[in-house]
Amino acid sequence: xxxxxxxxxxxxxxxxxxxxxxxxxxxxxxxxxxxxxxxxxxxxxxxxxxxxxxxxxxxxxxxxxxxxxxxxxxxxxxxxxxxxxxxxxxxxxxxxxxxxxxxxxxxxxxxxxxxxxxxxxxxxxxxxxxxxxxxxxxxxxxxxxxxxxxxxxxxxxxxxxxxxxxxxxxxxxxxxxxxxxxxxxxxxxxxxxxxxxxxxxxxxxxxxxxxxxxxxxxxxxxxxxxxxxx
Numbered sequence: 541x542x543x544x545x546x547x548x549x550x551x552x553x554x555x556x557x558x559x560x561x562x563x564x565x566x567x568x569x570x571x572x573x574x575x576x577x578x579x580x581x582x583x584x585x586x587x588x589x590x591x592x593x594x595x596x597x598x599x600x601x602x603x604x605x606x607x608x609x610x611x612x613x614x615x616x617x618x619x620x621x622x623x624x625x626x627x628x629x630x631x632x633x634x635x636x637x638x639x640x641x642x643x644x645x646x647x648x649x650x651x652x653x654x655x656x657x658x659x660x661x662x663x664x665x666x667x668x669x670x671x672x673x674x675x676x677x678x679x680x681x682x683x684x685x686x687x688x689x690x691x692x693x694x695x696x697x698x699x700x701x702x703x704x705x706x707x708x709x710x711x712x713x714x715x716x717x718x719x720x721x722x723x724x725x726x727x728x729x730x731x732x733x734x735x736x737x738x739x740x741x742x743x744x745x746x747x748x749x750x751x752x753x754x755x756x757x758x759x760x761x762x763x764x765x766x767x768x769x770x
Contacts, residue, residue: 584610
């Protein structure tokens with residue numbers, strides 16, 4: 541099954557592209573980054589944690605910073621992904637950050653010390669867009685990626701995978717045919733072994749000429765079984 545899955549992924553587009561929100565954010569960060577990155581993840585919930593884990597798994601040299609309203613959760617996540625946990629504050633100090641990922645809901649996040657001289661990228665993927673974050677982006681003409689942008693990427697990935705389903709099904713049918721042929725051959729070999737044992741028993745009391753005749757007959761039967769099964 542593992543080999544079949546590898547074949548489907550290597551020969552079709554079924555596994556291409558990011559299919560989860562956290563994976564999309566990881567792709568956006570790493571494909572738009574230039575040089576060493578200091579990344580601030582705001583929120584240590586399920587989404588923020590998954591984003592931090594994906595970023596760390598893809599780049600061991602990123603400087604990750606985690607902040608969360610509950611400090612203990614930020615500390616635990618930071619320990620897990622080799623990041624730095626900083627205390628929550630309002631506004632949140634974003635000094636020296638190249639990418640700011642807002643992964644919280646229901647909290648009025650405000651940003652401060654966003655360096656205009658750096659190519660700062662703000663990614664807001666909370667269920668409700670942060671108004672203060674949007675205002676900061678617009679006032680400083682920063683790069684801005686929203687939840688809607690990420691969902692559009694996921695939709696395109698889903699569409700590509702839908703188109704690949706027919707190709708995957710063809711691969712599955714091919715592999716099923718191979719399995720069926722293998723299974724038939726396996727049963728044929730068992731039948732041949734049984735026949736061999738029966739012939740050996742029968743030939744025990746026969747003369748040499750008769751044994752050779754039986755042996756030829758046995759070979760013909762074996763070839764016939766092989767042709768039928770394969």
